[in-house]
Amino acid sequence: MAKGIIYIMDTIVSGLIKIGKTRIDQFDIRMKFLENNGYKNVTGLQRSFAIEVDAYDEKEKLIHEIFSKSRVANTELFALDIEVVILLLSSLDGKQIYPSDKTKKAVFNAATVEFEVRADNGFLPDGEYFLQRKVKGFGEVKGFAIVEDGVFKVKKGSYCAPTGKGYVHEIRSRAKIVNNILQEDIICLNPSSAGWVVIGKANNGWCEWKDKKGNKIADYRKI
Numbered sequence: 001m002a003k004g005i006i007y008i009m010d011t012i013v014s015g016l017i018k019i020g021k022t023r024i025d026q027f028d029i030r031m032k033f034l035e036n037n038g039y040k041n042v043t044g045l046q047r048s049f050a051i052e053v054d055a056y057d058e059k060e061k062l063i064h065e066i067f068s069k070s071r072v073a074n075t076e077l078f079a080l081d082i083e084v085v086i087l088l089l090s091s092l093d094g095k096q097i098y099p100s101d102k103t104k105k106a107v108f109n110a111a112t113v114e115f116e117v118r119a120d121n122g123f124l125p126d127g128e129y130f131l132q133r134k135v136k137g138f139g140e141v142k143g144f145a146i147v148e149d150g151v152f153k154v155k156k157g158s159y160c161a162p163t164g165k166g167y168v169h170e171i172r173s174r175a176k177i178v179n180n181i182l183q184e185d186i187i188c189l190n191p192s193s194a195g196w197v198v199i200g201k202a203n204n205g206w207c208e209w210k211d212k213k214g215n216k217i218a219d220y221r222k223i
Contacts, residue, residue, distance in 0.1 A: 004056030005097055006063065008085050009034060011077070012044025019067070019085060020076045021060040024052060027097060040075050049086045049107065053094035063088070086111040110167045123220050124150050124191075129209040131198050135161040143198035145209065151187060154197045158182040161200040169196040191217050 005027050009018040018039055022030040027050065034045045053059055064071065067085070070078045078085075090096070090108040099107065124147045131143030144155040160180050163172060171193045176183040188194035191205030199208070206218035 001055035002057065003052060003054055005050050005052050006056055006060050006089060007031070007050035007098070008048045008082060008089065009039075009045045010048050010082055011039075011042050011046075013042060015079055015081070016042065016072075017048070017078055017080055017082045017085065018042075018045060018076050019060070019063060019078055021056050031098075040072075040077060042077065047098050048082060049089055049096075050098040051089050051092055051094045051096050051104075053092055059092070083111045106167070124152060124217065125220055126150075127211055129191075129211055129217065131158075131195065131205075131208050131210070133199070133208065135199060135201075138162065141198050143194070143209070145188075145194055152190060152194050154182065154186050154188060154194050156182055156185050158198055160198045163200040167202075168200075169193060169202075172196045172200060 004021055004023050006019070006021050007027070007030075009020070009031075011017060018034070020030075031047050035047070038045060063085075064076075066088075067078050067080055070080045072078065087108065090104050090111065096102075096104045096107065102110075126147050126149065129145045129147065131145070132140065134140050138161040140159075141161045142159040144158050146153050146155060154175075158181070160175075160177050160182055162180070171186065171188055175186050175197050182197065186197060188197065191209045192203060193205070195203035195205035195208045204218075207216050209217045211217070
C-alpha cells in the first residue's frame with residue numbers, strides 16, 4: 001500500500017472545493033502549480049488541509065465516491081462545505097502535512113466549531129441590530145448590524161474586541177479591523193459568525209444581538 005498525500009483546496013468560487021492526491025515528494029510543487037494556475041478554469045485555489053496516508057490511491061477514490069453526488073462531472077471539484085471534508089480527512093490515521101502549525105486535534109476541533117456556526121440557521125427579520133457587552137480583559141464592545149433580505153451584515157464602525165489564543169473563526173480572520181474599529185461592512189452567515197467579528201471569540205449570536213426594542217434575535221426563531 002503506497003503512501004501519499006490527500007489534500008483539500010478552497011477555490012475562488014464559494015462552496016466549490018478540490019479534493020485530490022499527490023506523491024509525498026510532489027506536494028509542494030503540486031500546490032504551487034495549482035495556486036498559480038488554477039484547475040479546470042477555476043482560479044484562486046488555496047491549500048486548506050493535507051494528510052499523508054497509506055493506500056492514498058484507494059482512500060482518494062473512496063472519498064470521491066462518498067461525495068460523488070456533489071462532484072462536478074469529470075473533475076476533482078466538489079460543491080461541498082469544506083469543513084465537512086476537513087472533519088473527515090482529519091479523522092483518518094496519518095501524518096498531517098498542512099497546516100503544519102496546528103495539530104490534527106486542533107484542526108478537527110476548529111472544523112467542528114466552524115461547521116456548527118455555519119449550520120446555525122434560523123429566521124432573520126429585516127432591520128437594525130445591536131450588540132453591546134463587556135469582554136473580559138478588554139472592556140465594552142459595540143456592534144452595529146443590518147439584515148436585508150435575510151442577509152446579516154455587520155456595519156463599518158463597530159467597536160470590536162481583539163481575538164485571544166487558539167481558534168479564530170475564518171470570518172473574523174478576514175475582517176479588516178484597525179485599532180479595534182471595523183473598517184468596512186462584512187456579510188456574515190448568521191448572528192453567531194457576526195458575533196465573532198465583534199466579540200472576537202465563540203458566542204451565541206442569537207442571544208447577543210438585539211433589536212431596537214431590546215429583543216434578542218433568538219425570540220424570532222420561535223415564530
